[in-house]
Amino acid sequence: GIQVEQSPPDLILQEGANSTLRCNFSDSVNNLQWFHQNPWGQLINLFYIPSGTKQNGRLSATTVATERYSLLYISSSQTTDSGVYFCAASIQGAQKLVFGQGTRLTINP
């Protein structure tokens, strides 16, 4: 099955800093999503982005499908951005998403 790897595993930043999270996947995908899990465990869908670039406020994501990676950018970080960011992907014909191990982001005031 498809392998999804995220880096870095941990990231600690000061409020106001920018960050880039990376997701590599081992096969061509027809579905790639980014999620944020807050400290209480709630998972929120951030982007559905199997290819191209999307932006939503301070967050943006880019997927280069031909090179099998996706990047999540967070600008002007706030303490509420803290949590774990997951990338998940699936290949054509597969019904299930495979999740990476996540990047734990800590934003200090």
Added chain:
Amino acid sequence: DGGITQSPKYLFRKEGQNVTLSCEQNLNHDAMYWYRQDPGQGLRLIYYSQIVNDFQKGDIAEGYSVSREKKESFPLTVTSAQKNPTAFYLCASETRTGMDYGYTFGSGTRLTVV
């Protein structure tokens, strides 16, 4: 407001006991999923259902069972055959409508064996 409701939030299970985790959605989504999350880990798929009265095993289905008798409901039973059930369990539903696509997750159930 539409969403997914999981209950209970916390559940304690004795050795050898079956327990059922509830997942209800009012989003009118066809597909529903159960994931397990262990501390510091990603999510692993237990079972999924694309339509009422049909479901498939995921990657770690052993020791679990599900039913899908109604579109809104997808309960998960953790049986005594699951040797290490302590984990955080997340239910999700999926929408695929034109350009709108994504997963919606419930707030989870933390299961502990005592």
